[in-house]
Amino acid sequence: MSVSENAGTGPERRAVLKAGIGGAALAVTGLGTVAARPASAAELPPLAAGRRDGKDWRSYVRAPAGRTVRPVRVVSSTGDVTDADALLKPGGGVTVLTRPAPVAPPAWPQGTTAAASSTHAPNSGDDGTPRTYDASNAIDGDPGTFWNDDTIGVYPDTLTITAPQAVSLPGVTLLSGSDGVPTDFTVDTWDGTAWRTAATVTGNSDVQRPVPFASPVSTTRVRITVTGDQQTSAGEFTRVNEVYPGVVDPVAAPGVLVDFGQVVVGFPTVRFAWASSGNPGVRLAFSETLEYLTDRSDFTRSDQSGGQGQGTDQFAVPSAGATWTDDRRGYRSGGNQVYADGLHGFRYLRITLDALAADAPAARAWGKVAVDTVSLDFTGYLGTPDTFAGWFLSSDDDLNRYWYGAAYTNELVTDTFRTDDVDPRGADSPTLDGKLVLHDGAKRDRDPYVGDLAVSARTLYLTHPDASAAARDVLADLADHQRDDGWIPPASINGYTLPLFDYPLWWVTCSWDYLLHTGDHDYATRYYPALGKLLDSWYPSVTDGDGLLNKGLNGTSGYGDYAFLPRSGQITYYNANYVQALNDAAALAGWLGHTADADRWTARARSVADAINAHLWDASAGAYLDSATGDVRHAQDGNSIAITAGVADPTRAASALAHLDATTKLPYGNAFMDNDTIFADASKRVYAFTSYPELVARFRSGQADSAVDQIKRTYGWMDAHDPGTTNWEGIGPDGTPYEQAYTSMAHGWSTGVLPALTRDLLGAEPTAPGFTTWQVTPHPGTVAWAQGRLPTPHGPLTVSWDNPGSGAFTLDVDAPHGTTGTVAVPVPAAGQRFTVRLDGRTAWDGTRAAVRGARLDDGRLLLPDLGPGRHTVTVHPAGHR
Structure with missing residues (x-):
């Protein structure tokens, strides 16, 4: 979540931040802004160099060295495969997959029928072809069709097959889809008067499951009763593609599973050296985790639009071989055969010699295929050490690793908006096609959402500001699609119509954050009318008599939010977000000289905060309610943003954070709700998106060690579990991906650890558009040292500090020309004498300021109006040498 530049612990801090916007106060020398004092190298500690104590920030960078990325290991192979490791050695031989022609499975006699307890309603694919899921598909001899029941998690599901005459069965074989495998079922046969159980299966996970009977049975009817199915992100449902009247042992399809070492994104390329005649097919399955890689991908865009690829990407290999790049979505043969999905985000890739039944004769499921190499054309931002304009390094190796993991996660989603690559649910947009954008996830949804930008854009500005157009393109495009009543869409999905209640507020905050980092005056003036229309037209239309936003007014009862939560009425999160957006809008208006607007929005922000x-x-809980009505619960989002937006005074802030500590702490982060009244297991779900403002709230409320602990639980969990490195969309019960295979495991909205460490632990941030003024307020806790560089339009702002303990502290700042700033260093607790020196001169003599403007505020000494160049501040407790 984005935190406004004037968010903090109260009016004192806001006054400090605003001091440099409209003209600084007299400088501490009395002669203007404090200039850096020339000094010899011996007089000042070494400036941050990005290396210390054997650490170098460059060693943590995670992006590949170039656009062509190759797998790092072979995880496993199945079936008849020779020299699987050759895939890792370009020019070092070939991997050969061999599969004999299949023996035709037994078929039911003509006239056999099938009936089921329920049947899912038909639908159509993108090509308009009707797709049916009725029971007859289980006996039609086509494994590409299937029966689906019409209930989720409700049992039993029954399939009854009736033959026109008795058949002798040694057993049966169930062929299912990998996203609906029956795990527990019985097979009954009809003896003419009653059903007899012929076999019972439990714990099945096989797509093709032979079920032999104890002895052959002659019968006219077979009943399969399913009492358990595999759990998928869509729920538990029964899927049966075929029931064969006999025992058919599966022949393992030859395949190789390779690992790219971490999540990558782009166009997979496979170089085939040769193949047998007849166009043997290969199927490619992709996944970000091993857990959700089966014979199909964890997710494909065709899953969202009709399932043409049935969970994999297909290619028919010509006998002369070919170099195939999976770079577009659609059919590759005959107009409706051999489907591939194009771009993928994944870590693991399985290549199998196989073909869909529907792809015959364009591709067949047997023969020989020789694979030379496998690679990926990486399409994200290539974040190599020489591209980082900003960096971070600290004494804590875990924090360093999480910072660069977040940077890499964000690089994966910084990409060009392309028709074939984006969410197929009406998200393609001619006004975005070909532009650089910040997608939400590497594998899905692959559409730019403005709420995600509240985190991912800030991560981008602090690492690769040369790509800041990725944020501007999205913000401008959404404003260009503003509705007549003032509402701004959250994304291009569904033709810019997805109704979200909170995301227009994030558009305001993201716009101000963009200006703070870039100073793009043209953007500000062009889209200022859109901002005014949103705040003075649409949000007032959903404001009630208490002066609070009230979801349900003006036809908004069906509107969602970042998690599509069933919330209505007065919600703390929406209203705290409103305060933040109003203050951000007021700052923007003040910068453009619209003082009346600035005053009006500032006054409204105070009024909403009071309401x-x-x-x-909730005084009894010592925290803000999620909702003023209904079940009592307290949410991470509302309580955290109430603190960062200045709604909560220090007493309420401390109380709310204590409540979250007591009710939401988990081994894998802090849950976003303190109970399960909004949905089951809500108190076990962690969103890094809503954890970011809580981290900021903890740092800025004097709880740095608590913030670091939360970082280590949240990001440490993701770093230690498959796929490693990247930041998950959400974490569910027991630390699992919260929506199983559907979960995006590389999601830009979860990268808040990076801005939290730079802006709050290191402590540096802009306070006026274009970084013309800045602030450095370290929150070190028990971290021994940190250093970093922030990119600004004027050049880098470099910060380094040492925190040796006992109240001593050294801060080193090198500021670019054209900027001024304020530093606020931590000082010993009240009652302990100390002195502070600024650039070798006394700034605090132990009892009072020795330079103009210096003052104590809430455990810090503030030194305003520091000019460009090198500055060093040292805190010396009494008796410390």
Whole structure:
């Protein structure tokens, strides 16, 4: 979540931040802005160099060295495969997959029928072809069709097959889809008067499961009763593609599973050296985790639009071989055969000699295929050490690793908007095609959402500001699609119509954040009218008599939010977000000289904040309610943003954070709700998206060690579990991906650890558009040292500090020309004497300021109006040498 530049612990801090926007106060020398004092190298500690104590920030960078990325290991192979490791050695031989022609499975006699307890309703694919799921598909001899029951998690599901005359069965074989395998079922046969159980199966996970009977049975009817199915992101449902009247042992399809070492994104390329005649097919399955890689991908865009590829990408290999790049979505043969999905985000890739039944004769499932190499054309931002304009390094190796893992996650989603690559659910847009954007995820949804930008854009500005157009393109495009009533869409999905209640507020905050980092005056002036229309037209239309946003007014009862939560009425999160957006809008208006707007929005922000405290504070819990009505619960999002937006005073802030500590702490982060009244297991779900403002709230409320602990639980969990490195969309019960295979395991909205460490632990951030003014307020906790560089339009702002303990502290800042700033260093607790020196001169003599403007505030000494160049501040407790 984005945190506004004037968010903090109260009016004192806001006054400090605003001091440099409209003209600084007299400088501490009395002669203007404090200039850096020339000094010899011996007088000042070494400036941050990006290397210390054997650590070098460059060693943590995770992006590949070039656009062509190759797998790093072979995980396993199945079936008849020779020299699987050759895939890792370009020019070092070939991997050969061999599969004999299949023996035709037994078929039911003509006139056999099938009936089921329920049947899922038909639908159509993108090509308009009707797809049916009725029971007859289980006996039609086509494994590409299937029966689906019409209930999710409701049992039993029954399939009854009736033959026109008695058949002798040694057993049966169930062929199912990998996303609906019956795990527990019985097979009954009809003896003419009653059903007899012929076999019972439990714990099945095989797509093709032979079920032999104890002895052959002669019968006219077979009943399969399913009492358990595999769990998928869509729920538990029964899927049976075929029931063969006999025992058919599966022949393992030859395949190789390779690992690219971490999530990558782009166009997979496979070089085939040769193949047998008849166009043997290969199927490619992709997954970000091993757990959700089966004979199909964890997710494909065709899953969202009719399932043409049935979970894999297909290619028919010519006998002369070919170099195939999976670079477009669609059919590759005959107009409706051999489907591939194009771009993929994945870590693991399985290549199998196989073909869909529907692809015959263009591709067949047997023969020989020789694979020379496998690679990927990487399409994300290539974040090599020489591209990082900003960096971070600290004494804590875990924090360093998480910072660069977040940077890499964000690089994966910084990409060109392309028709074939984006969410197929009406998200393609001619006004975005070909432009650089920030997608939400590497594998899905692959559409730019403005709420995601509240985190991912800030991560981008702090690492690769040369790509800041990726944020501007999205913000401008959404404003260009503003509705007549002032509402701004959250994304291009569904033709810019997806109704979200909170995301227009994020558009305001993201716009201000963009300006803080870039100073793009043209953007500000062009889209200022859209901002005014949103805040003075649409949001007032959903404001109630208490002065609070009220979801349900003006036809908004069906609107969602970042998690499509069933919330309505007065919600703390929406209203705290409103305060944040109003203050951000006021700052933007002030910068453009629209003082009346700035004053009006500032006054409204105060009024909404007062109403939140009057109507949504739960004194008994010591935290803000999620909703003023209905079940009592307290949410991470509302409580955290109430603190960062300045709604909560320090007492309420401390109380709310204590409540979250007591009710939401998990081994894998802090849950976003303190109970399960909004949905089952809500108190076990962690969103890094809503964890970011809580991290900021903890740092800025003097709880740095608590923030670091939360970082290590949240990001440490993701770093230690497959796929490693990248940041998950959400974490569910027991630390699992919260929507199983559907979960995006590389999601830009989860990269808040990076701005939290740079802006709050290191402590540096802009306070006026274009970084013309800045602030450095370290929150070190028990971290021994940190250093970093922030890119600005004027050049880098470099910061380094040492925190040796006992109240001593050294801060080193090198600021670019054209900027001024404020530093606020931590000082010993009240009652302990100390002195502070600024550039070798006394700034605090132990009892009072020795330079103009220096003052104590909430455990810090503030030194305003520092000019460009090198500055060093040292805190010396009494008796410390």
